[in-house]
Amino acid sequence: MLEFIKGKITKLDKNKIIVEKDGFGILIYVPDCEKFSDEDKVYTVLKVKEEEIRVIGFKTQQEKELFNKLTQIHGVGEKHALAILGTFSVDEFIDIIDQSDIESLTKVQGIGKKTAQRIIVELKGKIYFPENSLIQDLVKTLINLGFDKDQSYKVVKEILKVEDNLEEVLKKAISTLASHT
Template sequence: MIEFVYGKVDFIDTQYIVLETSNIGYQIYCANPFEYQANQEEMVKVYTYQHVREDILRLYGFKTRQERALFEKLLNVSGIGPKGALAVLATGQPDHVIKAIEEEDEAFLVKFPGVGKKTARQMILDLKGKLDDFAPHLFESRSIDESETLTPKEQLNSGALDEAVEALKALGYVDREINRVLPTLREEDTTTDQYIKMALQLIMNR
């Protein structure tokens, strides 16, 4: 098994990134490839999981070992494959997923693509009580509360962008479409309404 790949971010797609190391480009599927937008042409370490089937061989990448471990736990649930496990991790809030499993909140779990009531129930049956070790240190590199480092104005703008993202989802836009325009939106300092208008223009033009 390949524990991790350390290389330069050469290319970012909607489903994967390409890391170049020793003149070899590794295609690595990620929950949110655009997380690496700020690292374009930079060296990064990506922890990997190698998925092998008769007709496919793929690498899946994660920011931390804990994130990868949760991915592997999800794969053990009947009805969830790599694509479904990535969709769960794509929220960027695994602690909410763990809480939903522990509290048997099926209504929350069925919001994920490909997760119906039967699969949600299976997640609870298979994983409840087995994820306690993940909650305290998931995403160690992201454990610092970003709001503590922002000025009041920056916090206000961050809240406006979050509201805009929720509004776009309510309009029917999926995470993949929204994530493609987020880097551009983050460069702006404006209101919720303006973020929404900008996002709609960007999505329509791509």
């Protein structure tokens, strides 16, 4: 219903911002206000509870999707999800899930060992955000060659950290994935 709001940010407070749009000031709860600039696009989720309507905002579409996945996990509410996204970037969080790093997750206020374990079990292998069209194209190519989507994503992401030649990235990815088969 309310996918995003683009407007002038008139107030920044630790976990809240106010976006002015067409004469309205919209209060938006965010994981971390420091991610936003004066004029910005804020991806939003509208939450309606009994007598309260809240708009929750994110800097990227990936953060928004991750928030939605987190709040679907039993025992993880809005506050926990916002605390996680305020503590870790999307990439850091994905790495924590992939490595089953319970210790890092328990550093987030309100997240205990059992909740951290539940988050990892529920999300491991289910988070996939191609950051750019290059990664997306490389992963699609590898999938078309018969490789697993999640493994292809991880391999391409790792190789791109050290290699920027498209042809070499594809060769190394095929070689790495073929050796794991």
